[in-house]
Amino acid sequence: MAFGSLFFLTVFLPPVILVHWGLQAVARNRRCGTLPANLWLLCASLAACVLADLPGLPAFLACTLATDLVARAIAASGDARLRRLLLAVAVAADIGMLCFFKYAGVLARWIDAAAGSALVPVPQLALPLGISFWVFRAVAYVVDVYRGVHPPARNPLDFLSFMALFPLFVSGPIVRWADVSDAFRARPFSAPQAASGFRRLLVGLAKKILLANQLAPFADAVWELADAGHAMSPAMAALGVAAYSLQLYFDFSGYSDMAIGIGRLLGFDFGENFLWPYASASIREFWRRWHVTLSFWFRDYLYIPLGGSRCGKFRACLNGLLVFVLCGMWHGAGAMFALWGLWHGVLLCAERLVAPRRPKGTPEPRRSPAVALLRFLAARAYALAAIGFGWILFRSATPAAAGTVLRSLAGLAPLSREARVLWLDCTLLFECALAAGTVLAFPVVPFLRRAARRILPEGAAWTVESVAATALGAAALLFLAAGTRQSFLYFQF
DSSP states (O other), rough: OOTTSSSIIIIIHHHHHHHHHHHHHHHHHHHOOOHHHHHHHHHHHHHHHHHSTTHHHHHHHHHHHHHHHHHHHHHHHOEEEEHHHHHHHHHHHHHHHHHHHHHHHHHHHHHHHHHHHHOOOOOOOOOOTTTHHHHHHHHHHHHHHTSSOOOOOOOOHHHHHHHOOOOOOOOOOOOHHHHTGGTTTTTOOOOHHHHHHHHHHHHHHHHIIIIIIHHHHHHHHHHHHHTTTTTOHHHHHHHHHHHHHHHHHHHHHHHHHHHHHHHHHHTOOOOSSSSOOOGSSSSSHHHSSSHHHHHHHHIIIIIIITTTTTHHHHHHHHHHHHHHHHHHHHHHHHOOOHHHHHHHHHHHHHHHHHHHOOTOOOOOOOOOHHHHHHHHHHHHHHHHHHHHHHHHHHHHSSSHHHHHHHHHHTTOOOOOSSGGGGGGGOOOOHHHHHHHHHHHTSTHHHHOOHHHHHSSSSTTHHHHHHHHHHHHHHHHHHHHHHHOOOGGGGOOO
16 A cells, blocks of 8 residues: 555545544543554554555564564563573564565575576565565664663553554654654644644655656666667766656655654654755765665664774774665665665775865865865765766666666767667656756755745745645645556665
């Protein structure tokens, strides 16, 4: 059940929110706490899980139950060795489940290819929906209980509600228990919060339907040609890379906006997951802005335990390379995902080794406006080029396909006959989405919002923003009614 489906938006979501608000109102009047609302959310979330992926539900329930039991045993034990053993077992079981479902088939095919025969039977496994996200939430929970960051949930139902929470179940953000534990005990409701959540939901839907979905056909057409070995003109290849870069951003940030908006409607604050990543001046800054919850997860639960930056530049670079290769493999079992992660890891190491470090408190040297502007533009051009090269690796199924796109960009490959009709995919909708997406991928909206609040009377800016969000949401719903595609890219990860 996709967030961008008419069924979810018109049949599932409205009664879930309205009943939840009613239960919150009853709880406030009778002072019976959040238990009724929590139980309703649990039922709604499990119903969403069943509708989205019934075959994967047993794996999810097993992971959740085992994680909760082990976390409670860790909290109750005073034996340091037993606590470490329990933690190791829990993390190994959770990560082992993820690896089994995602990589067992690929590993079996690699072994068979190396042996030249069907040495290992290839398991036919259906990947449980959202497993990459709920496994990481489970690992963060049990590790934080071990570290004493927070105690276990007050009862198993609260933890099950957290793990199954339908805005987060399929595709993140990777919210931690510490971020929402207070909301499971008390969720104050306010009209401004609900209005903010509704606007955020509509904006996320518009990002997905009006931008990502309109960019997808051209990006798919470019990579279909590349996968088949057909070169294209440099202009078409560049348009394809730009279209895919913007599609991926608006697809996943749109999903995150919808999840954050639904969370606000239900009384939760999930935090931000995207902070204008294409405005970055370096790859290090990009990863502080792109998929923030995933970046922080790898930092807190892998990079820092490996030693982080505390053990010298060389060891820090090795740690970073390992983290980013694993980050790439988290996205998928293909070698291209690992290569994408390695590319980002290498760039981060290069930036760490090359970029001069100023002591804290030392002001940046003064430069002329022309030099400052040149540095500003050069840094962002470098970051965009490096990110775009990475997305070529990420999107391509094979190194040959990536090579075809790169040779096409450089004009080093003859234009194939099949690519001569690629311009037919440059529809008016695509061109409008590409132009709007190119502008909106940068922090233009916050700038306009600040300007509106300075110019317009108090309250008028809020009204303008609400009307604009409503209009965008209505347009997205019209496109949905017309039968536009709705699956999210990150569902496959």
